[in-house]
Amino acid sequence: MDNGKASDMIRTGICQENGLTNGFHPPETDIGSCNALGLNGTCNNACGNCSSSSGGGENFHHLQEDVHNNGSPPKRCRLRRRMDSGKKNRPPFPWFGMDIGGTLVKLVYFEPKDITAEEEQEEVESLKSIRRYLTSNVAYGDTGIRDVHLELKNLTMCGRKGNLHFIRFPTHDMLGFIQMGRDKNFSSLHTTLCATGGGAYKFEDDFRTVANLELQKLDELDCLIQGLLYVDSVGFNGRPECFFFENPSEPESENCVKRTCCLDNPFPMLLVNIGSGVSVLAVYSKDNYKRITGTSLGGGTFLGLCCLLTGCETFEEALEMAAKGDSSNVDKLVKDIYGGDYERFGLQGSAVASSFGHMMSKEKRDSISKEDLARATLVTITNNIGSIARMCAVNEKIERVVFVGNFLRINTVSTKLLAYAMDFWSKGQLKALFLEHEGYFGAVGAFLELLKMTDDL
Amino acid sequence: MDNGKASDMIRTGICQENGLTNGFHPPETDIGSCNALGLNGTCNNACGNCSSSSGGGENFHHLQEDVHNNGSPPKRCRLRRRMDSGKKNRPPFPWFGMDIGGTLVKLVYFEPKDITAEEEQEEVESLKSIRRYLTSNVAYGDTGIRDVHLELKNLTMCGRKGNLHFIRFPTHDMLGFIQMGRDKNFSSLHTTLCATGGGAYKFEDDFRTVANLELQKLDELDCLIQGLLYVDSVGFNGRPECFFFENPSEPESENCVKRTCCLDNPFPMLLVNIGSGVSVLAVYSKDNYKRITGTSLGGGTFLGLCCLLTGCETFEEALEMAAKGDSSNVDKLVKDIYGGDYERFGLQGSAVASSFGHMMSKEKRDSISKEDLARATLVTITNNIGSIARMCAVNEKIERVVFVGNFLRINTVSTKLLAYAMDFWSKGQLKALFLEHEGYFGAVGAFLELLKMTDDL
Numbered sequence: 001m002d003n004g005k006a007s008d009m010i011r012t013g014i015c016q017e018n019g020l021t022n023g024f025h026p027p028e029t030d031i032g033s034c035n036a037l038g039l040n041g042t043c044n045n046a047c048g049n050c051s052s053s054s055g056g057g058e059n060f061h062h063l064q065e066d067v068h069n070n071g072s073p074p075k076r077c078r079l080r081r082r083m084d085s086g087k088k089n090r091p092p093f094p095w096f097g098m099d100i101g102g103t104l105v106k107l108v109y110f111e112p113k114d115i116t117a118e119e120e121q122e123e124v125e126s127l128k129s130i131r132r133y134l135t136s137n138v139a140y141g142d143t144g145i146r147d148v149h150l151e152l153k154n155l156t157m158c159g160r161k162g163n164l165h166f167i168r169f170p171t172h173d174m175l176g177f178i179q180m181g182r183d184k185n186f187s188s189l190h191t192t193l194c195a196t197g198g199g200a201y202k203f204e205d206d207f208r209t210v211a212n213l214e215l216q217k218l219d220e221l222d223c224l225i226q227g228l229l230y231v232d233s234v235g236f237n238g239r240p241e242c243f244f245f246e247n248p249s250e251p252e253s254e255n256c257v258k259r260t261c262c263l264d265n266p267f268p269m270l271l272v273n274i275g276s277g278v279s280v281l282a283v284y285s286k287d288n289y290k291r292i293t294g295t296s297l298g299g300g301t302f303l304g305l306c307c308l309l310t311g312c313e314t315f316e317e318a319l320e321m322a323a324k325g326d327s328s329n330v331d332k333l334v335k336d337i338y339g340g341d342y343e344r345f346g347l348q349g350s351a352v353a354s355s356f357g358h359m360m361s362k363e364k365r366d367s368i369s370k371e372d373l374a375r376a377t378l379v380t381i382t383n384n385i386g387s388i389a390r391m392c393a394v395n396e397k398i399e400r401v402v403f404v405g406n407f408l409r410i411n412t413v414s415t416k417l418l419a420y421a422m423d424f425w426s427k428g429q430l431k432a433l434f435l436e437h438e439g440y441f442g443a444v445g446a447f448l449e450l451l452k453m454t455d456d457l
Numbered sequence: 458m459d460n461g462k463a464s465d466m467i468r469t470g471i472c473q474e475n476g477l478t479n480g481f482h483p484p485e486t487d488i489g490s491c492n493a494l495g496l497n498g499t500c501n502n503a504c505g506n507c508s509s510s511s512g513g514g515e516n517f518h519h520l521q522e523d524v525h526n527n528g529s530p531p532k533r534c535r536l537r538r539r540m541d542s543g544k545k546n547r548p549p550f551p552w553f554g555m556d557i558g559g560t561l562v563k564l565v566y567f568e569p570k571d572i573t574a575e576e577e578q579e580e581v582e583s584l585k586s587i588r589r590y591l592t593s594n595v596a597y598g599d600t601g602i603r604d605v606h607l608e609l610k611n612l613t614m615c616g617r618k619g620n621l622h623f624i625r626f627p628t629h630d631m632l633g634f635i636q637m638g639r640d641k642n643f644s645s646l647h648t649t650l651c652a653t654g655g656g657a658y659k660f661e662d663d664f665r666t667v668a669n670l671e672l673q674k675l676d677e678l679d680c681l682i683q684g685l686l687y688v689d690s691v692g693f694n695g696r697p698e699c700f701f702f703e704n705p706s707e708p709e710s711e712n713c714v715k716r717t718c719c720l721d722n723p724f725p726m727l728l729v730n731i732g733s734g735v736s737v738l739a740v741y742s743k744d745n746y747k748r749i750t751g752t753s754l755g756g757g758t759f760l761g762l763c764c765l766l767t768g769c770e771t772f773e774e775a776l777e778m779a780a781k782g783d784s785s786n787v788d789k790l791v792k793d794i795y796g797g798d799y800e801r802f803g804l805q806g807s808a809v810a811s812s813f814g815h816m817m818s819k820e821k822r823d824s825i826s827k828e829d830l831a832r833a834t835l836v837t838i839t840n841n842i843g844s845i846a847r848m849c850a851v852n853e854k855i856e857r858v859v860f861v862g863n864f865l866r867i868n869t870v871s872t873k874l875l876a877y878a879m880d881f882w883s884k885g886q887l888k889a890l891f892l893e894h895e896g897y898f899g900a901v902g903a904f905l906e907l908l909k910m911t912d913d914l
Contacts, residue, residue: 102794102811172818198810202796219801276789276811291802293848296809297754297841300789304816308766308830313819332733332757337559339659344676345748352753353655354559354733359761361629362770373765384754384841391750391845395852 090158090451092191093123094130097227097447099220099440100199102276103300104168104406105177106443111135112162113154126185134165141176144169150437153237158451166440168406174203181211192216192453194446196223216449221281221291223445224273228404228435229286231444232263236436242402244433248419256416261433263402270398272389274405275439276300280389282396292392295385299407302381309377310370318374319411325375329368332357355380375413382414386421393422393430401432406439547615547908549648550580551587554684554904556677556897557656559733560757561625561863562634563900568592569619570611583642591622598633601626607894610694615908623897625863631660638668649673649910651903653680673906678738678748680902681730685861685892686743688901689720693893699859701890705876713873718890720859727855729846731862732896733757737846739853749849752842756864759838766834767827775831776868782832786825789814812837832870839871843878850879850887858889863896 095110111131115123138146145168152164169177181187193207196218207213232241240260247255263269271281271289277298283289299315306318328350334342335349336358347353356376358364393401403418415434422432437444552567568588572580595603602625609621626634638644650664653675664670689698697717704712720726728738728746734755740746756772763775785807791799792806793815804810813833815821850858860875872891879889894901 102789102814103817198791198794198796198799202794204796221802276794276814277809293844295841295844296788296812296814297837298811300811300814300817301837304787304811304813305762307819307822308813308816330761331753332559334655337655337659337733339655339661342655345678352734354755354757354761355753356761356765357559357733357753357757359765360560360757362764365764380754380758384752387750387752388845388848391848391852395848 090160091453092189093127094189094191095157095447095450096191096193097223097443097445097450098193098195098197098200099223099442099446100171100174100195100197100203101406101442102198103171103303104275104439105171105174105197105199106406106440107167107169108440108443108447109134109165109167110155110157110160110162110447111165112160114161124189127189130184134167135163140167140169141173143173147440150440151237152231152234155234164444164447166437166443168439171199174199175206175210178203178206178210178213181207181213187212192450194218194450194453196220196442196446216453218446218449220442221273221279221289223442223449224404225271225281225283225286225289225441225445226448227441227444227446228271228402229266230448231437231441232266232435241436242433243436244431245416245419248416248423248432251416251420256419263433266400266402268396268398268400269433270389270393270396270401272385272401272403272405274298274385274403274407278385278388278405280392282392282398292396293388295388297381297384299381299405302377302407305377306374309373312370312374316410319378319413321371321374322378322413323375325369325371325373327352327372327376327379329364329372330358330376331355331379352379352383355383378411378413379417381407382417383421386418387425389418390422390425390430394426399430401430402435403432404435404438404441408434408438547617548910549646550584551646551648552614552904552907553648553650554680554900554902554907555650555652555654555657556680556899556903557628557631557652557654557660558863558899559655560628560760561732561896562628562631562654562656563863563897564624564626565897565900565904566591566622566624567612567614567617567619567904568622569617571618581646584646587641587643591624592620597624597626598630600630604897607897608694609688609691612691621901621904623894623900625896628656631656632663632667635660635663635667635670638664638670644669649907651675651907651910653677653899653903673910675903675906677899678730678736678746680899680906681861682728682738682740682743682746682898682902683905684898684901684903685728685859686723687905688894688898689723689892698893699890700893701888702873702876705873705880705889708873708877713876720890723857723859725853725855725857726890727846727850727853727858729842729858729860729862731755731842731860731864735842735845735862737849739849739855749853750845752845754838754841756838756862759834759864762834763831766830769827769831773867776835776870778828778831779835779870780832782826782828782830784809784829784833784836786821786829787815787833788812788836809836809840812840835868835870836874838864839874840878843875844882846875847879847882847887851883856887858887859892860889861892861895861898865891865895 093112097108099106111134133140134146138148140146147166147168150166155162155164193213194216197220200215200217204215204217207215235241240262242263243258243260245251246257246259247253250256266283268282268284271283273279273281275298277294277296277300279294280292281289282292303315303318306312306321310318310321312318312321331352332354333349334347334351334353337353338349341347341349389401389403393399401422403415408415415432419432422430435441550569554565556563568591590597591603595605597603604623604625607623612619612621650670651673654677657672657674661672661674664672692698697719699720700715700717702708703714703716704710707713723740725739725741728740730736730738732755734751734753734757736751737749738746739749760772760775763769763778767775767778769775769778788809789811790806791804791808791810794810795806798804798806846858846860850856858879860872865872872889876889879887892898
């Protein structure tokens with residue numbers, strides 16, 4: 001597939017039975033391509049998972065051309081092999097999607113649960129071994145983790161039923177992962193490795209030279225949006241994927257409760273992706289978005305500063321400390337400067353006037369705890385993101401602000417603070433929304449691209 | 458003066474001969490009140506410094522009423538005393554303006570240079586002592602500093618010729634300053650102490666109870682704008698007050714040169730005040746502005762974090778270290794994640810993707826210097842402010858972005874970085890401007906309010 005076609009493909013619909021049952025309907029004007037196209041260029045309904053009946057149009061024409069033109073011997077060979085292994089017109093197993101970020105690699109893996117005895121017999125040992133290794137463990141090596149609680153069960157994807165697993169490991173272990181791919185002879189499986197995130201570019205040569213693997217590189221923001229819309233559409237094992245906080249104006253009270261909701265009509269939405277850094281997107285439809293701005297003060301800043309200031313080593317440790325700290329010992333509040341509120345411009349005495357502003361005083365530095373510093377770091381980074389998001393939302397006239405990214409993982413302090421900030425500063429006009437699979441949408445988007453790759457490789 | 462009148466007064470013109478000669482013309486619709494009004498309610502031209510001939514109108518009426526209605530014995534008494542001491546209808550010496558911020562107190566002091574022998578003889582000892590103390594020293598106590606290089610010479614203000622001095626000391630020494638006011642019997646001088654900044658509110662009771670002084674409290678953003686427009690109008694001892702950087706796109710090269718300019722037609726301007734925290738104002742005319750947003754990540758954050766991370770104690774030390782450091786050892790750049798540029802969204806490889814993003818790695822933490830940390834802190838705070846300012850400018854459709862506040866004092870790294878950021882991210886559409894008296898405009902604005910206070914107290 002050349003780049004031009006890859007980017008064309010990104011804009012097309014995806015194969016998703018589950019999507020249909022949960023309200024993820026592509027707009028009328030969209031192509032909604034069925035990736036289970038037969039060789040004759042018509043929809044192979046045997047896959048049973050076309051999300052749209054509009055199988056024609058420009059994209060269909062592309063696919064048809066690809067099928068008709070794949071006359072070169074190697075291409076024909078690959079195509080046959082794939083159909084053989086999967087017994088359908090779909091990519092060969094294993095099915096992975098990968099998002100190689102600045103801090104974490106996110107991996108989604110589809111475990112087929114409908115393997116027939118015949119298939120099991122034919123399955124090559126390396127493929128079986130991957131499946132068993134990934135699904136029977138929850139930790140891999142020293143740093144790989146499977147987020148078992150996020151597993152999506154009983155999905156039907158391109159005619160196969162199975163579960164989607166969510167795995168992460170630190171990006172600094174990427175070379176080890178690639179070497180494992182070489183040692184396990186991953187390249188013999190002839191799967192396409194769809195990868196997004198900066199690391200798809202940075203590690204491309206390593207994948208090729210070390211493990212003889214060609215990456216299918218995909219844009220991270222495209223993947224993010226497609227992955228998010230897909231997971232929201234299939235839902236979270238019968239529950240909604242999306243949630244918000246009721247009574248966000250009372251973040252400390254028990255009235256501030258997490259409530260699920262549906263993103264049935266999600267557009268326009270402001271999408272704030274908080275990874276190592278932050279990107280802010282205005283999403284107008286599934287294929288139409290723009291990156292409005294970003295900030296380098298993101299999750300990496302929180303963790304980096306926390307490590308420096310408190311001596312902690314992990315995100316979990318940093319959050320645990322932050323949960324116990326009091327940032328008002330570290331920050332200069334409006335009341336520290338004014339003695340009370342700055343009424344004229346609506347700034348409450350309890351608002352932060354200067355983050356870390358107390359820390360220029362030796363006396364204050366001597367009186368604070370590491371927990372206070374962790375909390376102040378968390379509050380500073382979160383409020384800054386909230387403030388930027390609010391400005392973007394106001395300027396773009398978008399009321400729905402969706403926060404995603406692994407910064408929000410196990411991070412109730414920040415989610416509640418963002419919910420509060422959106423509500424308070426907009427006088428109730430803006431609503432902060434969150435998604436359960438917070439950091440995995442890029443990887444899911446990359447995975448969905450794999451399912452689109454049938455005949456044109 | 459009641460509060461209503463105080464806020465009315467803020468909107469009026471000011472007595473400024475120098476202003477006229479430098480293009481600070483109040484708009485036609487403005488009142489341009491002359492503060493040297495005689496008791497008969499007409500302009501006392503002997504003061505020779507009316508900036509406008511429109512002595513009538515609503516404000517004039519206020520003043521006239523005040524004069525006619527000040528029949529209460531104490532008021533009449535104060536008025537006579539003031540006229541006696543100054544020999545004109547203007548406030549009695551000493552003339553101060555004060556801005557009590559979150560970190561620094563800024564004080565401007567007018568030193569009359571046209572004192573006659575007769576005046577000198579009549580001058581009370583405490584007044585003389587203040588004048589000599591302030592003008593013959595450049596440092597006061599342990600922490601007070603006179604910024605001699607900023608002195609404005611040969612101003613004519615309310616008919617008096619003299620120099621304006623700029624003095625600062627840390628806000629944590631405020632109580633010592635108030636005690637000094639008590640010890641020197643400052644209250645016997647019956648001057649009005651015009652003060653702005655949060656500390657005008659926070660320390661009001663202390664001024665009253667400790668030193669028997671009543672503050673005239675003024676809004677800090679009002680004062681900031683009036684002070685800025687005034688200083689720009691009088692110029693910096695024959696040179697322009699304002700400057701920018703030529704070739705901001707090459708901040709490291711010697712082509713990036715500081716150039717002076719005039720704010721002849723300054724509106725609309727985006728005014729970014731970087732003190733302990735940051736306020737962003739859109740200023741449409743001298744009397745019409747709004748506070749768009751702010752961020753708590755300001756100068757106090759830079760200094761507070763630097764103290765924590767490097768063990769430094771002062772702003773000067775922090776900047777000195779930052780000048781020698783390399784932030785790319787601390788920050789994760791786009792190229793650290795992508796291996797190069799993120800071309801699709803125009804992010805260069807050298808752009809910061811995640812501030813302090815490298816610091817989650819122990820290995821990296823062990824390999825960096827304090828100077829690197831100081832530099833990264835400076836770059837992080839500066840870029841965040843630049844990014845927020847740019848968004849505001851774009852949204853308000855304002856091309857001129859004026860940065861002020863003491864964060865920029867002796868801080869070439871930040872000024873050049875802001876100039877670069879405005880230019881680069883706006884593709885040359887936005888222009889960053891700076892002012893020589895960076896942090897003193899609030900104090901000047903408070904001082905100007907004093908000069909407006911003649912008959913209505």
